[in-house]
Every structure is written in C-alpha cells, then in structure tokens.
Amino acid sequence: MARLLLVLSLLCGCVSEEPDPIPPPALDLPRMGLALEPWVEVLYEAPVELAVTLPGFEVVVAAESGLQRMTPLLEGPEDIEASLESVTGIAQLDDGLLLVSDASGLHTLGPDGQGASPLSELLVAEDVRGLLTTPGPEMADLWIVGSTDLHRWRDGYLYAVRPGAESMPDARLAWGPALDGSPALWAATDDSLLALLDVGGGLEARVEDGELVPTGLAVDGYGTVWAPTDGDLWSRTIDGQRQTVTLPVVVHDVASGAGSTDLWLATDEGLWHYAPETFRPVSGVTVERMLGVDGAGRVLVDTGDQLLRVASSRTVLFVGLADGDTLDEAIDVCVVASWAEGLEGLTVLSDGEAVEPTSTDPLCFGLDPELLADGSHDLVATAQYTDTEVEASLFFSVGEFVPPTWTDDIEPLFQAECGLCHRAEQGSVTVGGGRPLDTLVAWQADIDLILEVLEDGRMPLNNPSLSGDDIRTIEDWRAGGFLE
Incomplete structure (x- = not known):
C-alpha cells in the first residue's frame, strides 16, 4: 500500500436488475431431520469482541485481554502483541500482515510489531465495521465496510462504492461464484441484495432482488447464495434458481464458506444446521452471533460468554x-485430525502410495514438484478412531496442467455414459429414475460420491465401468477447480 490516492467515488452507475427469472419447479416443503449432536470445542472462556477464520484453519480472537492466534499446529493460543481498543475487523493481507480496525483506526500487525495504516488518514470520518480481502493467494482487493459507505482499495486507490449513487452502510459481504464470467462479491444491505462484478475495468452492481430485507448473507461451497429475510430463508443456486423456505423457527443470520457444504443458521431457538436437503436443530448450542466458517465447515459461535467452534462431524485437516x-516449490504439508479424543492413528497416501513422514506429532511430510510428474495429484488422509474411520482428500497440480472443463470434457462424458438415467426432465425428475446430474452444480456437489461409485464400478449401472483415463479426467477437473 505504498501509493496512496483517494478517489472520492467509484462509478457504480452501472446498476442493472436481472430480468425476471423463469420460476423454478414447485419445491417440496423443507426436509427436517433429527437434532444434530455436534462436535464442540471451547476456544475462548470469556466474552470476545471479534473472531475470524483465516487460511490454514487459523483463528484470530480479539478480546478485552488482547489478541490471540490459534492454529492446528500450535499446542495452545499464541498472544499477538498489539495495543487495540474495541476491535471491529481483522483481515490478512497478501504480505502476511494482519490489518485490524478498532476504535482508533486501522493498524497493521506483523513481525516488526504494530503500525498505523495510511488508510486511516483517508477514513477519518468513517467508523469501520468490517474488513474483507479477495480470496486466493494474491488477495488483490481490500473491502472496507463502514458506517456510511462501502470502500474498495485496489492498486493504491481507495474508492467509495455507491451503486446508483446510493451509499451502502454496514453492508454484509460474501464472495460467490462468477456471474457471466466475472467474479462476484455479494452484498446485502438493509433493503436489497446485489452482486458487485468487475466488468470492462469498472464495477457493475447487479440487483438480485430489491424486495428482500436481508438480515444476513452467506455463500456455501456449492455457490448457493443464502439470505434470511423476514425470518424466512431465501436462496439462489449457481444456476439461477431461487426459492424461499419457511422453517419452524425464525432465521436471523446464516454462515458458510468456500469449500464448505455446511450452512449454519442462527435462529430464535438456537443454532441450526443445513446439509444438502435437510435442516436440523443443533443440540446444546446457544448462539448470540456467528463469526465465520472455516474450510472444514466448522462455525465460530459467540455465546456471549464463550467462543465455540462447532462442527457437524469429525474431519482431517491439511495444513500448508x-x-x-x-505446487511450484518444495513445501512441508502437515495433517491434523480435527478431533483428538479417541484417535488411534493417522495415515496419508500420495497418489496411492504411503508418504514418508518428516515428523509424527504433528504428522508432516515433504512435497517436491521436482520429484512429481506434471499433472494432477491427490492426497488422501485417514484418521482411525476407536469407533470409525474418517477420510479426507486433497487434489493439487504440478507443472504444465490444463484442467478439463465441464463443457468440453465432463458434460460430453456425462451424456455418453450417465445421461440415460441421470438427465433431468423436470426439476428433480429424471426419465431413468436416477438423481439429476446434468449440471456442473450437481457434479460439484456430489463429486466425492460420483468418483467413489465410478471407481468401484457400481456406476454406470448395467454398463461397462469407465476407463481409468475417463476417471482421471474427472479427477483432473476437480483438481483444476471445476472449470466451466
């Protein structure tokens, strides 16, 4: 942020409303399940001002006693030296520094200690309420939620984002899938929901629904946008289908995140959970506010006097x-079970072969691109518990790797091998009786199950199994990020 130039307003005059969508097929009433017995960790035994999740499953907590960092590789909380008062926002910048907003302005925190951010001089009249960076390793943009405006910092410029000359105070933000090929930042205000798109070097604000009164906002790993409105729950899937469901509780807020299939709901009767097709109350968890969801789907819950991390199941975390x-340079990767109680062992396979650990507590190993062939690779970690096994997988690439796409590779494969039973005719109905799988969204949502039934030969039904090359194409598509 060496250059500092204030631009008073960003031309967001390109405000467009999407055409009235074709109504989706009639939807069944929401499916209710039995109460979820969650996996709950107490992260902090006192009231907190703020807590955020950062890459690598890191949690940063701000409380009256100070700032603390927690990671899967630390045995306990680590203090961060800082002098702060009433923290309102925390974000990680591309150089690894933390940017923190509090009652006195914006501050950077790093190895050299605490410093005043030059952005504070440009936001003297603004009460900063939150911070958000662009996802990904470059973190090109910084979004600053203020009491009077939403601001974007990019390439040394600070812009006030005012769609149609309207300010956006206290906006709630969530990154979602691309719309028309442009990355979309979803923003909820008190009386509307819109997507902010980079189009032709400018920012276009696309009003999704001007009739909504959203009290929260989240985008899950499937690309579905969720917003509570008047106590009900509104959603928009990646292929544009909208619906509003009424639950037996009043929904106040929602939380999810990229890579997460979990949606968490703060309601008038406590915490609820949604995984595809089923809503469930969460046993024994009161919620004052939700503060974020990590890549494993675990939600940070502020109860008013404690900070909890709540999970719907046990999992295995890849750190690094x-x-x-x-993978373009040699690195160390560590694997940690999310729940230690009852853990008997942990194993990791790289492309089907056992890894050679460099340490066992935690279990870490090296990956060197010079020793791996160009293309996609996979890691599979298995945690052995006294009562079950829990598996997690990760795909990465090395060297020159052109990922397959849905249009050119996966959809033709689907039509040839799966379409007879799994091609939708009307909404969720298929001619062949199988689950509809004729969209990118459906494949992304069920990719683990799809690969499982293809690899063990259960599918295609009554037909020869897919070749190893075809299965590898699907794996490469996943490793490449489900390109359209």
Missing part, C-alpha cells in the same frame, strides 16, 4: 496446501 493449489 489447499485443494486445487499448484
């Missing part, structure tokens, strides 16, 4: 490498 990453 993320799903879909390109």
